[in-house]
Amino acid sequence: MAIQPKHVFASLPLMERGVAKVLGGDPKGNNFLYTNGKSVIIRNIDNPSVADIYTEHTHQVTVAKYSPSGFYIASGDVVGKIRIWDTTQKEHLLKYEYQPFAGRIRDIAWTEDSKRMAVVGEGREKFGSVFLWDSGSSVGELGGHSKSVNSVDLRPVRPYRLISGGDDSVVAFSEGPPFQFKFTLKDHINFVNCVRFSPDGSLFATAGAGGMIVLFDGKTGEKVRVLGEDKAHSGGVYAVCWNSDSSQLMSASGDKTVKLWDVSSGAALLTFNMGNDVGDMQLGCLWQKDHLISVSLSGNINYLDRNNPDKPLRIVKGHSKSVHCLTTHKSDGRTTIYSASHDGHINYWDSDTGDNDCLRGKGHTNQVSKMVVDENNQLISCGMDDTVRFTDLKTKEYSASAVVKMDSQPKCVSTAPGGLTLVVCIDLVVLLKDKKKVFTLDKLDYEPETAALHPGGTTAVVGGADGKVRMYSVQGGSLKDEGRTLEATGKVTAMAFSNDGAYLAVTDEKKVLRIFTVADNYAIKDDFYGHHAKVVSVAWSPDNEHLATSGIDMMVYIWTISDSNKLKKITDAHRMHHVTSLAWVDTNTLVTTSFDACIKQWSILY
Known part of the structure; x- marks a missing residue:
């Protein structure tokens, strides 16, 4: 590779x-x-x-x-x-x-x-x-x-x-x-x-x-x-x-x-x-x-x-401040890269030409922490201004009405079919349906760090600072604790289901990438080792066979699920800075960003 x-x-x-x-x-x-x-x-x-x-x-x-x-x-x-x-x-x-x-x-x-x-x-x-x-x-x-x-x-x-x-x-x-x-x-x-x-x-x-x-x-x-x-x-x-x-x-x-x-x-x-x-x-x-x-x-x-x-x-146009999150969206045969920076600025780029512009109107007033695109072609973004925003990607213009105010600072957002959005805030986990709060988990006995919704929309997983992944079933407009936890080796830093819902990837501050098999009752499939410091981001490729991770060791690894020995790394992808976020344009193209405010694409041959 x-x-x-x-x-x-x-x-x-x-x-x-x-x-x-x-x-x-x-x-x-x-x-x-x-x-x-x-x-x-x-x-x-x-x-x-x-x-x-x-x-x-x-x-x-x-x-x-x-x-x-x-x-x-x-x-x-x-x-x-x-x-x-x-x-x-x-x-x-x-x-x-x-x-x-x-x-x-x-x-x-x-x-x-x-x-x-x-x-x-x-x-x-x-x-x-x-x-x-x-x-x-x-x-x-x-x-x-x-x-x-x-x-x-x-x-x-x-x-x-x-x-x-x-x-x-x-x-x-x-x-x-x-x-x-x-x-x-x-x-x-x-x-x-x-x-x-x-x-x-x-x-x-x-x-x-x-x-x-x-x-x-x-x-x-x-x-x-x-x-x-x-x-x-x-x-x-x-x-x-x-x-x-x-x-x-x-x-x-x-x-x-x-x-x-x-x-x-x-x-x-x-x-x-x-x-x-x-x-x-x-x-x-x-x-x-x-x-x-x-x-x-x-x-x-x-x-x-x-x-x-x-x-x-x-x-x-572009970014002049550090970029903290990325996502991609394919429409009409072209892939658009969305990037968001420390000052709340969200930019979009044609992945082939680099032509770019920023979302119009008044948006986030502080750092954007996470972005995803849902089934309705909406960009869902959460930021340090305590808001979650829903932006129509056809108009690429912020909506004053499509804003949900959170009771504490959101850190992570995930989406699933049926208008579901899961938001992890400081000390809170909030479920949204059709841009409205429908259920809140509060008074938790753990500190939530990140979360993911299964693509089927029936299961939510929340990763905690205590190294446990808690499982909830999505029932109508509520989250029901299944009374079961998955174990990571340390504080959970990032999680993502594969696009087909077959696997759950969990990374932690102990430098481990752990893969769970969903159909096998979330049994551990494999542990992947390579990073020398905390892992901060994970992203699945469209083929569900590969995924990328980045850590504060300034390394990016490309892993092959079927063979843990097949891996390649990008050393100093953004020299002097660790990669803050990852996204895939296609199975052979990875996008990275960092504190240098640049967006980079990498061609990968397996």
């Missing part, structure tokens, strides 16, 4: 209100870069569903930039580590690693010959460094600042100049190499968020939290003009980007607009209105080839349309 990666549906950028997001552009024009958690995401700019992920940082990555040659990428993290790695091979081999200072790195710049780098951020005693990329040797000092530095850039032509802007509201101007501080520019009255040289080096632009964008001479640092008279935007400006011939500038602002500017006159040519919600604040931008791209606070990546500034050509 062989397992190969099939698709990666990448996460969105991880955004923070009031903090600029740097997008890195490929000098060859093919890709663009951003960061989320410990990952650097590389996406094809023409087809953003094509993505690659670099996962070698051990701490949160904050910024990544291509070298002008296009052969290397430099990425920096929150502890001040810079990793320089290869772009030409899929393995992305590490070339060099440095730590120019101790603290969050906020921006990186290269000289046009790809030999020197400038790095700035939140260092304790120093806020930046300039060094040779292949040795780490210093090529000057970055001075002029008394607080953290947010942005840096190097003049792309000789004579070289270095500019930097920081929380002290000044822009520092340096000459070199070796680079030496010359003077500060004090035109901004608030934080300086972004500084960028034009491609021809004749000008540089500085943008600040006060809404101003100021242009200066690229060689001398003399002030040339202010864009838009006094202010370019009514909110803070977080990013600016030049077009290839240095004649126009794009700016992204917290006032929820992106603007195009004519550099020679200082006038706005076009204003893109991105929306009215807080999530529509614009915190980053990139101008690459004919693509105008901005990033919203929500994490959405917007491809702007010059001909229709009020509606983007494309909005790339």
Whole structure:
């Protein structure tokens, strides 16, 4: 049996209100870069569903930039580590690693010959460094600042100049190499968020939290003009980007607009209105080839349309926060993947193309813990907002009426024919029929952790923290305790009946997968061992002969029911994170997700 990666549906950028997001552009024009958690995401700019992920940082990555040659990428993290790695091979081999200072790195710049780098951020005693990329040797000092530095850039032509802007509201101007501080520019009255040289080096632009964008001479640092008279935007400006011939500038602002500017006159040519919600604040931008791209606070990546500034050509959606549960649904010959994240966001993906969108309307306000699809094509989801929601998958829109409020936080949901839904809450087990509570088990002498309804709808099993699986018969609108328990080897973590109802799979914190045979009065068929830590998720394949488990050991195992010796594993499926949820597209395709907010598909050959 062989397992190969099939698709990666990448996460969105991880955004923070009031903090600029740097997008890195490929000098060859093919890709663009951003960061989320410990990952650097590389996406094809023409087809953003094509993505690659670099996962070698051990701490949160904050910024990544291509070298002008296009052969290397430099990425920096929150502890001040810079990793320089290869772009030409899929393995992305590490070339060099440095730590120019101790603290969050906020921006990186290269000289046009790809030999020197400038790095700035939140260092304790120093806020930046300039060094040779292949040795780490210093090529000057970055001075002029008394607080953290947010942005840096190097003049792309000789004579070289270095500019930097920081929380002290000044822009520092340096000459070199070796680079030496010359003077500060004090035109901004608030934080300086972004500084960028034009491609021809004749000008540089500085943008600040006060809404101003100021242009200066690229060689001398003399002030040339202010864009838009006094202010370019009514909110803070977080990013600016030049077009290839240095004649126009794009700016992204917290006032929820992106603007195009004519550099020679200082006038706005076009204003893109991105929306009215807080999530529509614009915190980053990139101008690459004919693509105008901005990033919203929500994490959405917007491809702007010059001909229709009020509606983007494309909005790339997905998750920016950790994903905790998955399910799949087949309709009209196509399989859709549903994924839900820590912030309550539910997204759906075409399993073949990666085309995706989010459910419309107001849904969960907190983490979604579990999702299933019932016989009526409804997505049933439970979350930490103490609700269970029923969403029609034809409309893909939340219903204000199809919501059941729980008396305590739900942890698990299962479904069976006849409109039955079983919900495990903290200290409660609730049976729903046709979206209404019909029976509640409370005052329990055990702590329920997870549950499953048999596909026949006649039996419910509830797994407890005491390592026992209690059996209930479903009689009309009630649950009757059968007075029988099945034994696991430890606290039950996940359970699932096979699709044909022949087997029950139970996993526990003692790393054991136990299979019970339903027709044999739930006799133990086999125990499967392999995980090195608690198992957290289990999913049956459509053929009922295979099932997948994931654990906090960061391993995924594919088991064969008829032969316990036939197993394969996916090591580091989501590097540095354990797999939080599993689902099957078909018998040969497994879907996984994790805290990296990415969705991955794996091809399995038995």
